[in-house]
Amino acid sequence: xxxxxxxxxxxxxFWDRPYLMEDITDIIESGGHILLVAPRRVGKTSLMYKIxxxxxxxxxxxxxxxxxxxxxEAFWEKLFHELMDDEFIGTLSNKANNLWTKLKSIRLxxxxxxxxxFGDSEPIDYAKAFLDLLKSVDxxxxxxxxxxxxxxxxxxxxxxxxIEKAEQLLKVHREIRQNHKVSxxxxxxxxGSIGLESVVANINSSKHINDLASIAVxxxxxxxxxxxxxxxxxxxxxxxxxxxxxxxxxxxxxYIPFYIQLLAQEVKRLYxxxxxxxxxxxxxxxxxxxxxxKDFIHWEERLNTFSKKGRVYAKEVLSxxxxxxxxxSKELSNLVVxxxxxxxxxxxxxHALKYDGYINNSGDARIYRxxxxxxxxWWYNNVAN
Amino acid sequence: xxxxxxxxYKYTPDEMSQEAFLERFVVxxxxxxxxxxxxxxxxxxxxxxxxxxxxxxxxxxxxxxRKLKIEVEKDKKLSKFLLPVKFSEEQYRVRQLCRFWEExxxxxxxxxxxxxxxxxxxxEVHIDDDNYxxxxxxxxxxxxxxxxxxxxxxxxxxDEFLAKIKPEEQHQLREILLTSSSFIIVGGSxxxxxxxxxxxxxxxxxxxxxxxxxxxxxxxVALLRVLGDEEQSKKIDYIVEHTPQRIETLRRxxxxxxRTMVMLFxxxxxxxxxxxxxxxxxxxxxxxxxxxxxxDLPPVLQEIVDTIALNWDGMSTKEIAKKTRMESxxxxxxxxxxxxxxxxxxxxxxxxxxxxxxxxxxxxWYLMRFGRKKDRTRVEWLVKFLLSWYSPKExxxxxxxxxxxxxxxxxLDVNYVYTMGEALxxxxxxxxxxxxxxxxxxxAFLSPTNAEYAKHITKSDKELIEKANIxxxxxxxxxxxxxxxxxxxxxxxxxxxxxQFLR
Ligand SMILES: Nc1ncnc2c1ncn2[C@@H]1O[C@H](COP(=O)(O)OP(=O)(O)OP(=O)(O)O)[C@@H](O)[C@H]1O
Ligand SMILES: [Mg+2]
Numbered sequence: 001x002x003x004x005x006x007x008x009x010x011x012x013x014f015w016d017r018p019y020l021m022e023d024i025t026d027i028i029e030s031g032g033h034i035l036l037v038a039p040r041r042v043g044k045t046s047l048m049y050k051i052x053x054x055x056x057x058x059x060x061x062x063x064x065x066x067x068x069x070x071x072x073e074a075f076w077e078k079l080f081h082e083l084m085d086d087e088f089i090g091t092l093s094n095k096a097n098n099l100w101t102k103l104k105s106i107r108l109x110x111x112x113x114x115x116x117x118f119g120d121s122e123p124i125d126y127a128k129a130f131l132d133l134l135k136s137v138d139x140x141x142x143x144x145x146x147x148x149x150x151x152x153x154x155x156x157x158x159x160x161x162x163i164e165k166a167e168q169l170l171k172v173h174r175e176i177r178q179n180h181k182v183s184x185x186x187x188x189x190x191x192g193s194i195g196l197e198s199v200v201a202n203i204n205s206s207k208h209i210n211d212l213a214s215i216a217v218x219x220x221x222x223x224x225x226x227x228x229x230x231x232x233x234x235x236x237x238x239x240x241x242x243x244x245x246x247x248x249x250x251x252x253x254x255y256i257p258f259y260i261q262l263l264a265q266e267v268k269r270l271y272x273x274x275x276x277x278x279x280x281x282x283x284x285x286x287x288x289x290x291x292x293x294k295d296f297i298h299w300e301e302r303l304n305t306f307s308k309k310g311r312v313y314a315k316e317v318l319s320x321x322x323x324x325x326x327x328x329s330k331e332l333s334n335l336v337v338x339x340x341x342x343x344x345x346x347x348x349x350x351h352a353l354k355y356d357g358y359i360n361n362s363g364d365a366r367i368y369r370x371x372x373x374x375x376x377x378w379w380y381n382n383v384a385n
Numbered sequence: 386x387x388x389x390x391x392x393x394y395k396y397t398p399d400e401m402s403q404e405a406f407l408e409r410f411v412v413x414x415x416x417x418x419x420x421x422x423x424x425x426x427x428x429x430x431x432x433x434x435x436x437x438x439x440x441x442x443x444x445x446x447x448x449x450x451r452k453l454k455i456e457v458e459k460d461k462k463l464s465k466f467l468l469p470v471k472f473s474e475e476q477y478r479v480r481q482l483c484r485f486w487e488e489x490x491x492x493x494x495x496x497x498x499x500x501x502x503x504x505x506x507x508x509e510v511h512i513d514d515d516n517y518x519x520x521x522x523x524x525x526x527x528x529x530x531x532x533x534x535x536x537x538x539x540x541x542x543x544d545e546f547l548a549k550i551k552p553e554e555q556h557q558l559r560e561i562l563l564t565s566s567s568f569i570i571v572g573g574s575x576x577x578x579x580x581x582x583x584x585x586x587x588x589x590x591x592x593x594x595x596x597x598x599x600x601x602x603x604x605x606v607a608l609l610r611v612l613g614d615e616e617q618s619k620k621i622d623y624i625v626e627h628t629p630q631r632i633e634t635l636r637r638x639x640x641x642x643x644r645t646m647v648m649l650f651x652x653x654x655x656x657x658x659x660x661x662x663x664x665x666x667x668x669x670x671x672x673x674x675x676x677x678x679x680x681d682l683p684p685v686l687q688e689i690v691d692t693i694a695l696n697w698d699g700m701s702t703k704e705i706a707k708k709t710r711m712e713s714x715x716x717x718x719x720x721x722x723x724x725x726x727x728x729x730x731x732x733x734x735x736x737x738x739x740x741x742x743x744x745x746x747x748x749x750w751y752l753m754r755f756g757r758k759k760d761r762t763r764v765e766w767l768v769k770f771l772l773s774w775y776s777p778k779e780x781x782x783x784x785x786x787x788x789x790x791x792x793x794x795x796x797l798d799v800n801y802v803y804t805m806g807e808a809l810x811x812x813x814x815x816x817x818x819x820x821x822x823x824x825x826x827x828x829a830f831l832s833p834t835n836a837e838y839a840k841h842i843t844k845s846d847k848e849l850i851e852k853a854n855i856x857x858x859x860x861x862x863x864x865x866x867x868x869x870x871x872x873x874x875x876x877x878x879x880x881x882x883x884x885q886f887l888r
Contacts, residue, residue, distance in 0.1 A: 010431035068556040
């Protein structure tokens with residue numbers, strides 16, 4: 001198990017939580033479609049890879065990332081091409097024969113023509129082609145289509161084309177999901193590093209995704225976190241006492257695997273120079289980890305999706321909490337007055353901050369604090385001051 | 386003494402022979418190992434982590450990239466499937482993502498002809514397609530899969546490239562980095578990315594950042610020792626034994642940046658100015674990059690940087706405010722920005738913060754380029770080095786021997802003669818006659834070859850005093866005052882009191 005902090009993890013680098021996979025298979029078996037929900041860097045993409053790598057026996061699984069697509073047309077074209085990909089088709093040959101034959105034949109018909117045009121040289125309608133394909137194949141295995149960064153695609157389309165186009169794409173997706181012929185044989189799983197729900201809510205289109213079953217990818221439980229950290233250290237030749245692991249996790253509190261990886265990476269670096277772990281080494285590792293702006297900056301940039309006023313308000317809320325460590329909700333109300341922001345918008349923003357993994361009020365509903373001291377300290381040093 | 390050419394190899398690791406290069410790789414071993422071990426242990430069937438090595442100019446990025454290339458090629462297991470692709474210096478000018486892949490393909494067909502003959506042409510077949518940028522990479526990837534090869538793409542100055550590609554291409558690259566298992570990128574970069582003032586999509590998260598720290602004292606000694614010939618090693622041993630604080634001074638004043646350190650060391654150890662000449666060439670080479678860096682800054686920050694750079698030594702907020710005619714408060718806010726961009730470094734002195742240009746080499750460049758001739762600032766960096774390196778007595782010795790080489794008509798670089806001569810005189814440690822003779826000889830040396838430089842040689846203290854005396858006799862006190870002030874401005878005489886010479 002290698003220490004990987006940033007890139008999605010795969011294969012033996014993935015720390016498995018079997019119960020999560022079971023939640024997912026339950027929904028798939030009951031014919032639902034899934035929206036993976038989690039703040040940034042919690043492990044959505046890694047989980048999709050896990051599905052790709054482990055569910056291939058029973059299902060035909062394909063992972064598609066569409067974040068580079070900036071138009072509806074480009075989106076469908078990408079989907080179509082990923083299905084036509086040699087490698088994907090190759091994996092089908094002796095387990096999903098019908099699909100394999102079908103895809104092969106489509107490939108042949110388009111092979112000669114470079115710009116992928118059919119006989120009458122009209123450009124292909126990829127959306128239609130995709131849908132026809134899904135309807136017509138009668139595969140022996142269910143197809144799981146995972147769309148990562150789908151929310152980014154929607155955002156791209158809003159920016160480059162129009163809100164209407166984005167809405168239309170969401171609608172078509174919903175129609176596809178509700179088409180029995182398709183739904184019988186196909187499961188969609190969506191995810192994205194910006195929350196699909198908030199992107200969609202911004203354009204008042206929540207109704208187009210409310211049929212999706214949300215699966216929250218939660219942070220690790222303490223036991224998982226401990227076992228994971230231990231394993232990560234062991235496999236990387238770092239001798240560490242259990243008490244130090246506990247100390248390290250205390251610096252994280254909100255156990256997303258990314259933070260554990262981040263600290264393990266810094267500990268390893270120090271260990272290479274002096275093979276010893278103790279609390280002061282961990283303190284230094286924390287300090288070094290916090291100096292890598294790129295690992296935290298997205299927390300600040302995420303706020304850019306709010307309105308200008310909202311952004312200023314959100315920043316001040318977070319800065320206040322980062323300074324005082326915990327803040328009562330009435331103090332936040334004072335800020336609402338100060339910033340002359342609408343009550344409803346302020347509420348929305350606090351909700352988003354909770355939802356996106358910045359803060360929580362789970363101990364006492366009136367008291368807000370950061371999920372993780374790591375982010376709190378980073379925020380305090382880099383944004384608040 | 387070594388020839389100019391061999392000396393230059395020291396500063397440009399790519400030009401050294403492989404053997405000499407490996408012999409000299411004595412510092413940053415642990416950084417190399419960090420990456421190399423991970424390359425050895427990586428699972429190449431899945432997308433991997435990428436790397437960016439961050440360090441100032443001369444901090445050793447190019448060296449590490451070359452070391453990685455060599456060691457991967459030497460490694461029995463890795464070399465079977467992992468092919469290093471090394472971008473050359475100029476290729477950082479690549480502005481488009483598809484050009485990047487084309488460069489990779491081009492490299493492959495030149496360097497691994499038996500495997501990848503014609504790959505670039507194969508790629509360019511698609512050049513007129515709408516989505517060529519995407520096809521470009523998928524074509525490359527197909528070929529790699531077919532041949533069962535992976536790439537280790539080594540790109541110096543990768544920040545230049547990443548900053549230039551368009552937002553769509555950034556998304557494409559993100560997607561490729563996230564999904565492709567065909568390559569690992571190791572980049573070198575002089576800046577932290579927050580210096581890019583408006584990147585929106587944090588795609589640097591796929592990169593593991595490796596920062597090159599300043600060399601320690603021991604590392605500095607090890608490096609200096611291994612770079613020179615036998616004679617030089619002896620000199621270093623002597624210094625380490627008798628005046629180790631000099632190495633420490635050199636280390637601190639250069640920020641522990643290997644190339645800057647070695648170069649300045651050579652300027653002291655050598656007498657003929659070859660090292661100085663090299664320094665000038667390297668300063669020329671970095672000019673476009675440094676210029677870009679300045680141009681990227683908003684005007685206010687440019688002005689503050691200018692002020693601190695011309696001062697060479699650290700400045701307090703108050704001093705900066707005074708020089709720039711800004712409010713202290715406003716300056717404070719700006720300084721935070723500059724610290725964030727890692728352009729300045731601060732030191733707390735009591736309650737105040739003292740700011741200094743973080744990259745000393747950039748500061749030298751700035752002085753040499755923007756410091757006025759006939760002005761102390763231009764050579765200030767060298768003055769400070771001389772003062773910290775030599776005792777006053779040694780400085781006078783050095784001035785004498787320098788002069789005798791001028792008189793002797795040795796072949797010396799004109800810029801070197803001018804800069805070194807002026808710096809020696811500004812140390813204020815030379816006797817009146819010694820300094821005067823030095824200036825006279827400099828004039829004699831420079832006039833026939835470079836009248837421009839000769840004209841810029843400042844008057845010796847002796848000449849100034851004579852002038853003052855004449856004015857005194859003529860009772861032109863006002864003019865004496867002006868003269869006195871202009872001398873004070875340059876503060877040339879910390880060791881010698883002018884007034885004592887005035888009758
Ligand atoms: N199951 C896991 N086991 C070990 N590490 C993990 C796991 N899941 C996530 N990580 C860690 O978290 C990091 C981010 O993972 P991943 O890219 O899957 O998150 P994401 O939710 O898709 O992020 P984004 O919101 O940026 O798309 C990985 O680099 C790794 O350090
Ligand atoms: Mg992701």
